[in-house]
Amino acid sequence: DGGITQSPKYLFRKEGQNVTLSCEQNLNHDAMYWYRQDPGQGLRLIYYSQIVNDFQKGDIAEGYSVSREKKESFPLTVTSAQKNPTAFYLCASSTWKTRGETEAFFGQGTRLTVV
Amino acid sequence: DQQVKQNSPSLSVQEGRISILNCDYTNSMFDYFLWYKKYPAEGPTFLISISSIKDKNEDGRFTVFLNKSAKHLSLHIVPSQPGDSAVYFCAASVLGSNYKLTFGKGTLLTVNP
Numbered sequence: 001d002g003g004i005t006q007s008p009k010y011l012f013r014k015e016g017q018n019v020t021l022s023c024e025q026n027l028n029h030d031a032m033y034w035y036r037q038d039p040g041q042g043l044r045l046i047y048y049s050q051i052v053n054d055f056q057k058g059d060i061a062e063g064y065s066v067s068r069e070k071k072e073s074f075p076l077t078v079t080s081a082q083k084n085p086t087a088f089y090l091c092a093s094s095t096w097k098t099r100g101e102t103e104a105f106f107g108q109g110t111r112l113t114v115v
Numbered sequence: 116d117q118q119v120k121q122n123s124p125s126l127s128v129q130e131g132r133i134s135i136l137n138c139d140y141t142n143s144m145f146d147y148f149l150w151y152k153k154y155p156a157e158g159p160t161f162l163i164s165i166s167s168i169k170d171k172n173e174d175g176r177f178t179v180f181l182n183k184s185a186k187h188l189s190l191h192i193v194p195s196q197p198g199d200s201a202v203y204f205c206a207a208s209v210l211g212s213n214y215k216l217t218f219g220k221g222t223l224l225t226v227n228p
Binding site: 004006033035040041042043044045048058088090092094101102103104105106107108109111 | 121124147149151156157158159160161164166204206208210215216217218219220221
C-alpha cells in the first residue's frame, strides 16, 4: 500500500530541545515538502526538496532544518531557535505529470506540543 | 504577502444545496490550481485540479471554474452532503518551474442535514 507515513502522530517536547519529525514515502515521488498548520493560518511551507541531496527554504524556514539523503525520506528537525514550535506539521510528496502538473499527497500529520 | 487568498473563513449550507467556495490569486505566473479537503487532525486530500488552458473541470459532484482575467477560481459542490463538511484549501503552482505549492488559508464548510 503506497503512501506517506509521518511519525509520531503526537509529540511532546520540553522548551529548548531539538526534535526530529519523521516522513517516509513509498510512492517513488521526486519531491517532498514540509508544511506547518496553525489555526487561521492555513498551510505554510517550511522546506521542500525536488531531488535527493537538494532542498530549498520555503516561506517560514527559520528555526527548522531538513535533510534529503534518500528519495524516500525527508526528516524535519525543529530546533530550539524556532520561537513558536507548537503546531500541526504536515509532510507531502509529489511528482510530475504529463504537462508538469503536480498533486501533492499528504501524510496524516504530527502534532508537536512544546511545554 | 499572501499570493493565494480565500476570503471566506467559513460557509454554511443546507444538505442538497450548492456549496460555492472561492479563491483569488495575485501571482499571474500561477497556471495550475488545486483544491484540497481536510478533516481535523488529518492530512489534506486532493480533490480536483485545473490548469490555465481550461476554464472548467468537472469530477462527479465537484466542479472547479477558473477566470484567469479576474485571477479567480471557485469550487462548486452539488449536491452538498454532510460528509463534505471540512476545511477546503485552494492551492496554486507554476507549471514546469518547480514543485512548490502555495496554499490559501482555507474555508470551513459546514453542510447541515
